[in-house]
Amino acid sequence: MKKIINAPETYVEDMLKGIYAAHGDQVKYAGGDLRCYCRADKKPGKVAIITGGGTGHLPLFLGYVGDGLIDGCGVGGVFQSPSPEQIYNIAKEVEAGAGVLYLYGNYTGDIMTFDMATDLCDMDDIECRSIVGADDVNSHANPDTRRGVAGIYFMFKAAGAKADQGGDLDAVLAAAQLAKDNTRTVGFALTPCIIPEVGHPNFELKENEMAMGMGIHGEPGVWNGPLKTSREIAEESLDTLLKDMPVAPDGEVALLINGLGATSVEELYILSNDVTELLKSRGIGIYRTIVGEYATSMEMAGASISVCRLNEELKGYLDYPVNTPFICQK
């Protein structure tokens, strides 16, 4: 394991201290707990949106906390859930009189955390609703069982814009649901990552191999085999995506080409070019293309392709400006 750390045990806390030191004007933590990450200011009457999940995916999850996006994030250990009490403490801090939306990935531990936090908030009469991202097509045939991966970007974007525009809790939830219903992702890995406290890779891939459909914690995918070209990967991924969520030939989509951590931005643009050409050949318009790191798996190499099928409402949410320490859009 080659990592710039002090000790595996202090990985999360040392990282958080660094973030607060660099961005103290935009974010703070609640209740003396570094893992209760909140935006520094508060807009009275706005629906508060809270996410949470394991460390190891930056800018997911805490990087989405800021203007036009979300308000708080429970930070778990590497690939571990935050605790219900942490989410509850964040809710008490960021709640601004209009209720709380929990928006996070579809993982058992996280679901339990947020459900328990909802019970705790009930005792204080803080109204909470929940929605999970479950966009990873290859993780399961049943859409309710799928894992949440990079496509949650579009849910943050939609819910965040709606909340900032003054939408009530039902409206913010509906915006997130709209984005969820129209977003699908396919991902693939080329090399594994190492959880600091484990110290060795979480799976093995041969030098010339890739894993199609692998999850962002190294969950097994649909096949492991010889590395394909960018064009071939784009073709297979788009086939999977568009079979699961058809887009009309004159339809428009937003495209998110996301790097998993160790893949160069150059490669991401090569992939983006292939996906773009293939979409065009199918007659599908691209309203916006986003390329970069939005949901990583530490130093895993690989990428994911997310497609968000758009209508006018979703286009409005995508155009809405955001500003966080990690993500900025004017």
Place this chain on the structure above:
Amino acid sequence: MEKILFEQVPELFEAVGALFVEKKEELCEMDAKLGDGDLGLTMSKGYAALPDLMRAEAEGAAGDIGKMLMKAGMKMSSLVPSTMGFLMSTGVMEGGKALKGRCELDGAALAAYLKGFAAGIRKRGKCEAGQRTIYDAILPASQAAEAAAADPAVSLETVIRAALEAAQKGVEATRDMVPVFGKAAVHAEKSKGVADQGAVAGYYKILGLSNYILNS
């Protein structure tokens, strides 16, 4: 014993904690075959800490056993933030809810606690009977306890004996169940004929309670 007083409740759960510390390796080994391998750690860490978490809440709870359990259960979830940890802490919290306002536990109250505990597991785990989980030990235990408590004068001993016997039968029944959750569901064929480790943990929870009730 006729009843368990407010200040004795942490001792009741100390017996559960002691049993899980004793069974830690056994549960971890069972879990390594069909799960994440940390079941024994979660159970021993969570239940060993629970009595002190209760004592810390005792003053604020002012004699209300339900309140003490609810608060301590919440703190427990922070200590063991894993699937099984959340199931246990929700069980303790929901069991506590069923005891709200009570300052002592008799047979009927114990049955009410077990019913709340089972309901908490079902709610948090979104599970049903027959899916090869801890619920398959806890549900029959709570039902047997409830049936025993149909007699309002029922003793603590009678209730816990009924629960323990039913939990043990529940564990045996999981041998033929097809797993629905977790890694076991992926390797369903491996679990055939083997008792579910979660159900065994559920049985140990009841056994821990009975160790206190029957031996003190």
